[in-house]
Amino acid sequence: MKVFLIGFMGAGKTTFGKKLAKNLNYPFFDLDHLIEEITGGTVGEYFATHGEIKFRELEKDILQTHPFPENYVLSTGGGAPCFHDNMDWMNKNGQTIYLQLSPKALATRLENAKEQRPLIKDLKGDDLIKFIEERLEARDIHYKKAHFIVDGLNVHPEIIANLISKN
Ligand SMILES: Nc1ncnc2c1ncn2[C@@H]1O[C@H](COP(=O)(O)OP(=O)(O)OP(=O)(O)O)[C@@H](O)[C@H]1O
């Protein structure tokens, strides 16, 4: 089985994905980290050098054509489900889980973790919250296509493992 964790930046996809993979005894992958391994630089550097459009093409290619094993947990980047046909592709090829949090909760988590996130690295306070509110509103239509929508503030590996095994 393929399990895809989706949601906004700061939703906890990477943090929770590792725990879920351990619980399922599946290998864990993180799309941003994979991009960094393959390009030999950071996501921020890729954005700065090639721009977002090229980043989205690379992100799609790796998501849809990387030689992953049969079973795995993949934490996607925050924007991955919202570009190209990635969301439909993930829904067709595996189980998708949306870790949902409010803009305020996301801002609290992101306030001290902005450096490696090029879209928000220069924002703070009200500007950060406003950016999150606007982007989340635009992205929610994609995120909400997920098979499961769960509360990102209260998510446990055993519960999610149980949810997806019944499908
Ligand atoms: N359950 C949690 N409780 C408190 N803080 C958390 C929790 N999960 C993640 N965090 C913190 O929130 C921040 C973002 O988490 P994480 O990197 O896992 O998010 P992400 O969804 O992978 O973000 P991105 O889309 O940018 O890759 C980190 O500083 C992390 O330590």
Ligand SMILES: O=C(O)C1=C[C@@H](O)[C@@H](O)[C@H](O)C1
């Ligand atoms: O939400 C986004 O668009 C992004 C989230 C990160 O995971 C990275 O993929 C990148 O910083 C873009």
Ligand SMILES: [Mg+2]
């Ligand atoms: Mg992440």
